[in-house]
Amino acid sequence: MDSAINDYPNPFSHASPAAYNKRPVNKTSSEQSAYQWLPSIDWNIKFYGGHVQQVGKGWSAPLEAHIGFEILLVLAGRQATTIYGRQFELTQGDIIIIPSGIEHLNHCEHNDGLTYFCAHFHIDDPLFRIQLLRQQQLIYRNGTEPNKQLQLIINKWLEMFKTEHAYTSTDHFQMQMVLFELCVALTRLVEQSETSTSGGTRYLAPTAIHYAKMIAERLKLYFNQHAASQNEISLADLKVEALIESIGISSGYGLEVFRSVYGISPRKYLSELKLQEAKALIQQAHLSLTDIAERLGYSHLSHFSRQFKRWTGISPLEYREQL
Structure with missing residues (x-):
């Protein structure tokens, strides 16, 4: 065996000798292997x-x-x-x-x-x-x-x-x-x-957290598909209840767990995705506001400007000037 392989630390060195016996005698199949693992991480x-x-x-x-x-x-x-x-x-x-x-x-x-x-x-x-x-x-x-x-x-x-x-x-x-x-x-x-405090905090089951993340992923997919096609990402066109039910849970339960995890409603979450994308594009000085409006699917700069002002209280031009 390559000696270099033996240089790596044994992950079971802190365990008892039985934890890493290669072929224990008279053991069930579940007992014949011992291993440790790290969790998969898939974050945006x-x-x-x-x-x-x-x-x-x-x-x-x-x-x-x-x-x-x-x-x-x-x-x-x-x-x-x-x-x-x-x-x-x-x-x-x-x-x-x-x-x-x-x-x-x-x-x-x-x-x-x-x-x-x-x-x-x-x-x-x-x-x-x-x-x-x-x-x-x-x-x-x-x-x-x-x-x-x-x-x-x-x-x-x-x-x-x-x-x-x-x-x-x-x-x-x-x-x-x-x-x-x-x-x-x-x-x-x-x-x-x-x-250091008594009373604890509200517990959320792993399944609830899982469903909240699934809803967020579907919302991001909806956003990215519309952004890629340069079609206006309309909140009115999105059927949130249908989107939630498509993952196999009731819309009421989905809305509740999403708000518990993300602190906002799914529609507000999608609106925030739009706003953050708009802000990121405005910070790119080489892009004109007209180009940005087109990328976000708005047919006219005036439509984008009105929507941006509803979000922030100022126009895209004023926001760029502040930066």
Whole structure:
């Protein structure tokens, strides 16, 4: 046998000797083999909108909600974030994590202005989303231990900004590695929070999570098919109940488990897919707004502009100018 093969660590070295006997005598077939495995991972991962910006008094971002989660670190000055009519004040070093589907408004009314880092991330894993959605803490104040952990991770992104050269594939992989570090840290914070509080959290059966993910995959397929054909992705044309029933469950149950996992309705989820695609295209400066409208299936730029303004409160041109 090739000696190089023997150099690999034995995955059962921590187990008892019986765990890796090759041919145990008088054992059933199920007992004759012992093995360990890692789970399959099939995620859609997105990291987008990462930027540092300096703004003055009176600045305000559009009222919006995302499919993904938003993380924001105040680098200098003060920021106010309004969520469901409640205003949170953030000062230098504070971090806020805004969950998926939550409408929020970031603004600055402080005389000294504001400098901040912000990024959005989306990992289409139901268990991860459930963990973050049930986390009650939004703000991690500067100086606390969780804040220190998160700042160490965010600083890795801050060190990656380039001003002269294009980002390479290596850069992209490194950014994604930092994203995974962040996700590990967040899930651990959620677990620590749950063990320190009584009463527990609502349990969702694996089958419910599975069906919610299936519905999300069907919605993305519907979106991608229409986007590829450059036909308008119409919410009115989508029969959500029929889509849910096509996977073998009742529409009522499907709507309930989808909202439990993703925090929004299937129609809102599809609307968010459209909005995020529109925003991603607008950020590509070489594309005209007319080209973007055509790619999204709108016959006229005016139709796209009206819809975008319904989503964000500003026109596509105003959004591009803000960027």
